[in-house]
Amino acid sequence: MLDALLWGGVAASSLLIGALLAIVRRWPDVVVGVVLAFGAGALMASVAFELAEGGLRDGGPLAVGVGLAAGALVYFFADRGVERWSGRKGASAAGAPLAIGALLDGIPEQAVLGIGLAAGGGVSMALLVSVFVSNLPEAIGSSSDMLAAGRSRRFVLSLWLVVVIVSVLAAVAGALIADAAPPGLAGIVDGFAAGALLVMLVDAMIPEARAKAKNVAGLATVVGFAVAASLSLLV
Template structure:
């Protein structure tokens, strides 16, 4: 159980490291775009391997597709709400957007760790960690440019990290004794949300920040995740 909690906390804790990086030193736009694309590639494998595949084991195809669709639609609506009400041009808006993105990812990570060792879900954990670093670094950089203190910046991202870690740990504890069918539906729902976030948030941001290297970075992310899956 300690290893499970440590895996979730480390993946979410990358938000704090990224915030320190962004607030104190600043991450270049090109590096940020490359890392986001790398994480996106890894999330492709993580979503299919740790979310879709387990759902397919216990549900008919139509049910998996329905769960995927509901998850994608739910994320789309939540993302639109954040964009309209808060916007993502501010560091705080980006932090809220990262929270919306991160909850299904961390729920899926917590669920994937049920009956598995951390090494067996290393592809998904690595993808979440990789995506957290540049996202919080970018948000912290914006906040620092607007004159906010380093303490406030790191405090905000630490709160986001705690919330996402709690969702992962809570998901693990809540879903631990859940029957296979509803658990498979949750996997499908989370996969739909993650896939929707890739299309609407991750890949557009990667291309915007580093158009030249985004494609190769995505491919490298897929390769990295496949290698981690093989090791697990």
């Protein structure tokens, strides 16, 4: 439980760091894009070497397949709902859609961290680094947009604090579920996180990284993949 709180907090803390960085100054698009591309590459490696591989080991192909389909569909429809809500409400409700989007990414990632800790395998450094790095540009970009729309600094920080708390609770919930549930459930959760992340990467993260970092995005993605893959294989 304490380990889940600790590592869940470490992984989610980059959301607050990103918000603070956005408050301190406005960052060039190319910098945000490079960090975003690096995070995308790291998440790709985590999906391949941590989530898919771990899910197959813990639950088998059926559990991973069910999780993949569920995660992809849940993220797809929830993200579409967020987009429609944001379009209807406009800038006055900008904070809520951004928070929901961050939670859609964060909850399955944090749950997998908690499950890994409960299973006795320790924290996955590759997944931890991937989540931490990918959170930074998301928080920087989202916070910058909210500040530009007239939101106060207190509102922005409070919003991300709530997201961080819920994300950490997801890590604790993952640990509790792993303690009480059969091994197959871990495979489903791994698959769910992988499916949600793959849809998010293709629909949002990679296009934004390419738009902001231009031709450098591909190189940064490869570096992120190499770093996370190395952590998965060496740690």
